[in-house]
Amino acid sequence: MSEPQTVQGHLELLYPSEYVKAADLKGRDVTVVIDHLQWEQLTMAGGKRDRKVTLSMLDAKGAKRLGKRWVIGKTVLRQIAAALGGETDVGKWPGKSVTLFPTTCRGSTGSQVDCIRVRVKTDPRATEISEEMAAEPAPRPAFVDEAEVESK
Numbered sequence: 716m717s718e719p720q721t722v723q724g725h726l727e728l729l730y731p732s733e734y735v736k737a738a739d740l741k742g743r744d745v746t747v748v749i750d751h752l753q754w755e756q757l758t759m760a761g762g763k764r765d766r767k768v769t770l771s772m773l774d775a776k777g778a779k780r781l782g783k784r785w786v787i788g789k790t791v792l793r794q795i796a797a798a799l800g801g802e803t804d805v806g807k808w809p810g811k812s813v814t815l816f817p818t819t820c821r822g823s824t825g826s827q828v829d830c831i832r833v834r835v836k837t838d839p840r841a842t843e844i845s846e847e848m849a850a851e852p853a854p855r856p857a858f859v860d861e862a863e864v865e866s867k
Contacts, residue, residue, distance in 0.1 A: 718807065724837065726802065729824075733762075733782075733783055733784065733852035733854060734769070734783055734784055734786050735772075735781075735783045735785040735831065735848055736829070736831075737817040737818070737829035737830055737831050737853075738817075738829065738847075739783065739845055739847045739848040740815060740816065740831065740845065740848070741845045742817060743816075743817075743832065743841065743843065744814050744815065744838050744841035745775075745783065745788065745814065745815050745816075745841055745843070745844055745848070746750045746775045746812055746813070746814045746815075746837055746838055746839065746841040746842055747772040747773065747774065747775060747807050747812065747813060747814075747844075748773040748774070748775065748776075748777040748810060748811070748812050749770060749771075749772065749773075749795075749808045749810065749811050749812075750770075750771040750772055750773050750780060750809060751769070751770075751771050751809050752769070752770050752787075752805050752808065753765055753766055753769055753771070754767070754768060754769075755767055755768075755769045755784075755786075757786065762783075767783060767787075767788070768785050768786075768787050768788075768792070769784040769786050769787070770784060770785045770787050771784050771809070772784075772785065773781075774842070774844055774849070775812065775839075775841070775842040777810065777843075779849070780849055781844065781849050782848075782850045782851035782852060783847075783849075783850075783852060785831065785849055790832075791831070791832065791833060792865065793830040794832060794833035794835075795808065795813055795833050797833075797835055798814075798833050798834065798835050798836070799811050799813070800812050803850060808839060812837045812839075813833050813834075814833065814834040814836070814837045814838045814841050815831050815832070815833060815834075816831070816832055816833075816834055817829065817830075817831060817845070818830060818831075818832050820832070821851075844859065
């Protein structure tokens with residue numbers, strides 16, 4: 716039987732994802748450059764499939780594409796438009812900077828959940844991007860059932 720591995724870090728970061736979560740921001744504002752928006756077919760909690768807009772991002776200098784995309788809804792789309800001076804044509808957003816910040820909001824069940832929102836004014840000093848946000852998503856670790864291994 717193998718030694719148990721100690722688990723550390725934010726609970727939301729224990730399971731790799733290809734999408735940015737509030738925990739990826741590490742409690743800080745982060746300024747990014749919009750690369751592009753696209754539609755993606757996602758499998759939601761409970762197995763329901765849904766079509767959502769995702770936003771691909773570059774670092775604050777616009778030099779490096781971030782590995783994770785951000786799933787965004789209408790509220791965030793409106794916040795981005797406001798941050799970009801009221802520009803509602805999403806085709807004009809690539810190359811523009813926005814500042815993300817972690818906060819809480821009301822989830823679909825009415826409870827408070829961690830979320831990411833957009834500041835109306837871009838913060839040019841908020842350039843530090845966490846490794847989790849910048850890196851390509853890690854593959855999900857394979858589940859090993861210790862009882863199954865021992866029985867073989």
